[in-house]
Amino acid sequence: MSQRTDFKGMLIQSVRKSGRAISRLLPIVIGAILLVSLFNNMIPKSFYITLFKKNVLLDAVIGSVIGSISAGSPLTSYILGGEFLKNGVGIGAVTAFLVAWVTVGMVQLPVEIMILGRRFAIARNSTAFIFAIAIGILTMLIMDLV
């Protein structure tokens, strides 16, 4: 009986916590889709074609740079990445962008340095940047094979 009450309490607490998280996510997602909708109408498809040069390595580096300096929910990166793909950007560049977005934390770098140490934070973020490029290229090659 007590265990059932405990679980019910945990469930209610969890629903509340998740509800709060979703209510924080929704305005960001709505805002991001609204922005993407604007850019989709404003920026011609040729812009993406000129930004990404169809060079696998260079495109992955550009994708990783854009992902590294961007911040926010991964959901925003999915929306943007999906639009990049639709506009002709290669899967390698989009993958590097998505991976860098979630693994390289330029915005929280000062906090990471303060709590976990400068050497660790810089080494972790630098390797994450390089790995985003590697994962972008490898994922593209694997997707071509499977």
Next chain:
Amino acid sequence: MKKIGGEWYFLSAVMMIYVVILFVDHDFFSRSIRFFLNVFWQILPIFVLVFALMVVANIFINQKVITKYFKKPGIKKWVFVIVAGILSTGPIYLWYPLLAELRDKGVGHGFLATFLYNRAIKIPLLPVAIFYFGLKYILVLTLMMVVFSVFQGLLINRLVSTKNRCNGV
């Protein structure tokens, strides 16, 4: 008085841009709104699934559970660190103090890096990712990220000495 979060300021700013556009270029406004509604209705049902997955994660995963399993030996520790990273929820900076404590108790820097890398894999958000990129791509990407998280852990263990434990080093 309840404090308004930054996310609402962001949405308000974007909506202000739309209000300006409505007066400047009505046709551009209509096209953008149509595009927005099309995308929004597509992803709305996925949010219900995201919410359900978040509830499950919040019930079963907490910092106490993570700390307990971080102390497992050998290969089990790597497996645990990967799983813990994937399942952990909440903002990344909330985990920094716990990770600093674990490091001070002797957990290697590499394990902390692997944990943080795997936090990038968000199970509750996978339905949205699959919606945008397809199941095959997401499976390949997730597998690649898990593999590279171990590479990063091994590399960080070599790059960052266990002596560098004090803040700001």
